[in-house]
Amino acid sequence: MIEFISxxxxxSCGLCVSVCPTGVFDQEKGKVPVIARKDDCQTCFMCEVYCPxxxxxxxxxxxxxxxNEEELIQSGVLGSYRREIGWGKGQSPSAASDASYKMFQMMSKLPGH
Structure with missing residues (x-):
């Protein structure tokens, strides 16, 4: 469940607001979004994934x-899901190391595919 916006x-880019499938956030132009409907959060992590x-x-x-913001920063939890799945500048997508991904890459090089 969404717990915190630092x-x-x-x-104030608004990406979290636009990607949230349940409209959890409210945002006034140029301001930090507000968690307005926390109970509607489906814990899909989309807001965290898209937060640049x-x-x-x-x-x-x-x-x-x-x-506690300081504890979250010190622990490295902020943005950890995004890093774990390989999103963000300079990251390597984790799907690239998946065996099925590699198999499909090899298959796409076969004649007739």
Missing amino acids: ASKCV VDAMYVSPNVDEVTV
């Missing part, structure tokens, strides 16, 4: 958790 890191500055924290737990 006002100090957020660049790792300003969001989505907890995989549905229970409310207590968050």
Whole structure:
């Protein structure tokens, strides 16, 4: 569930607002988005994945958790899901190391494919 948006890191781009499938956020132009409908969060991580500055924290737990910005920053949790799946500048997509991906790459080079 979405738990936190870092006002100090957020660049107010609105990507999280536009990718959220359930409309969890509200945002005034040029301001940091607000978690307006937290109970509507489906924990899809899309907001965290699309955040270009790792300003969001989505907890995989549905229970409310207590968050402290400094602790999140120190622990490296902000943006960790995005890094784990290989999104972002300078990252390598994790799908590229998947065996089935490699198999499909080889198959696409066979004659007739």
